[in-house]
Amino acid sequence: MKILILGVNGFIGNALANELIKKRGTKIYGLDVNNQNIKNLLLNKNFVFKRGLVEKNDKWVESHIKKSDVIIPLIAIATPKVYVTDPLKVFQLDFESNLKIIKWCSKYKKYILFPSTSEVYGMSKDGKFNEYKSNLVVGPVHKSRWIYSTSKQLLDRVIIAYGEQRKLKYTLFRPFNWIGPKLDTLERAQLGNGRVLTIMISNLIKNKNITLVNNGIQKRSFTYIDDGIDALLKIINNRNKLNKKIFNIGNPKNNISIKKLSDILLNEYRINSKVEYRGKIVSKSEKSFYGSAYQDISQRVPDISEAKKLLGWKPKFNLRMSIALTLKSFL
Numbered sequence: 001m002k003i004l005i006l007g008v009n010g011f012i013g014n015a016l017a018n019e020l021i022k023k024r025g026t027k028i029y030g031l032d033v034n035n036q037n038i039k040n041l042l043l044n045k046n047f048v049f050k051r052g053l054v055e056k057n058d059k060w061v062e063s064h065i066k067k068s069d070v071i072i073p074l075i076a077i078a079t080p081k082v083y084v085t086d087p088l089k090v091f092q093l094d095f096e097s098n099l100k101i102i103k104w105c106s107k108y109k110k111y112i113l114f115p116s117t118s119e120v121y122g123m124s125k126d127g128k129f130n131e132y133k134s135n136l137v138v139g140p141v142h143k144s145r146w147i148y149s150t151s152k153q154l155l156d157r158v159i160i161a162y163g164e165q166r167k168l169k170y171t172l173f174r175p176f177n178w179i180g181p182k183l184d185t186l187e188r189a190q191l192g193n194g195r196v197l198t199i200m201i202s203n204l205i206k207n208k209n210i211t212l213v214n215n216g217i218q219k220r221s222f223t224y225i226d227d228g229i230d231a232l233l234k235i236i237n238n239r240n241k242l243n244k245k246i247f248n249i250g251n252p253k254n255n256i257s258i259k260k261l262s263d264i265l266l267n268e269y270r271i272n273s274k275v276e277y278r279g280k281i282v283s284k285s286e287k288s289f290y291g292s293a294y295q296d297i298s299q300r301v302p303d304i305s306e307a308k309k310l311l312g313w314k315p316k317f318n319l320r321m322s323i324a325l326t327l328k329s330f331l
């Protein structure tokens with residue numbers, strides 16, 4: 001089996017490549033602008049790496065789509081701060097670059113495993129979010145926070161239309177706040193350019209204040225990366241039966257407030273670090289933390305019955321373990 005992973009050095013890409021390469025007979029083609037997370041793979045004869053930007057390597061990308069059985073485009077900006085500071089960049093990379101890839105997959109009749117996002121559900125109040133039933137609810141257009149959600153939503157719809165009209169074979173998966181080693185870098189997270197857990201970890205390590213946006217009452221369901229990768233492997237191995245399916249990949253049991261996340265993290269830091277944290281926990285409004293183009297999501301719990309039923313999958317890592325393993329990797 002030949003698999004093309006675009007964004008192979010990223011958080012999901014490197015973890016997935018490391019698991020896939022273990023299976024005999026698997027060849028991975030990977031593209032990324034960086035390679036610090038995949039150094040161990042570079043000498044493997046079943047791993048072919050191209051360093052570069054997806055936007056600047058059309059020929060390479062097209063020719064490797066032609067050669068591959070499974071295409072996994074993981075190239076996207078997925079940090080909320082950038083949705084607000086550079087929405088055009090988000091649109092160009094997340095939407096335009098991926099649209100091109102989807103079209104090539106259709107043209108060459110290739111299976112695409114596409115990362116949708118938990119963000120497509122937006123501010124929906126439909127309880128546990130269901131792939132086929134929940135409404136997708138976003139805010140007004142000047143709130144550019146939603147450019148990521150809507151770009152991904154439109155790509156989901158485009159893929160589904162290609163499936164209906166041009167027989168494109170696909171599976172969509174929606175990660176719900178996956179966390180783990182190599183999620184962001186501490187340097188980038190330090191600038192607010194990361195996800196909440198890495199931003200908090202980088203503040204802990206640098207003894208800077210930890211910010212709870214809107215007092216941290218909003219909730220997320222955090223999912224450990226190994227559980228996510230386990231689900232992706234099951235999808236890839238059973239892809240012929242999973243054409244046109246959509247899967248929420250998340251852990252509804254790990255649904256907590258951001259305040260509670262900071263409490264658990266501080267406790268784990270006390271246990272695992274020899275150094276005492278000298279910063280403070282402060283609260284800021286979403287406007288002062290992200291700017292006026294931001295809007296928060298108060299709750300986001302996945303319905304994972306589809307993944308349980310069709311993949312025989314369920315998440316195994318509880319919250320404390322997931323947070324502790326992530327923290328330790330950065331320490």
Ligand code: UGA
Nearest residue numbers: 078117118119175176177178195196199211212213218258
């Ligand atoms: C994320 C990102 O959009 C993507 O990574 C991804 O598609 C998706 O969710 C996902 O992983 O499922 P979000 O959960 O809002 O969106 O992003 P985080 O940066 O992880 O923030 C979570 C919550 O923590 C937000 O309510 C935010 O306001 C809050 N926060 C963030 C803080 O209280 N303090 C901080 O320092 C940073």
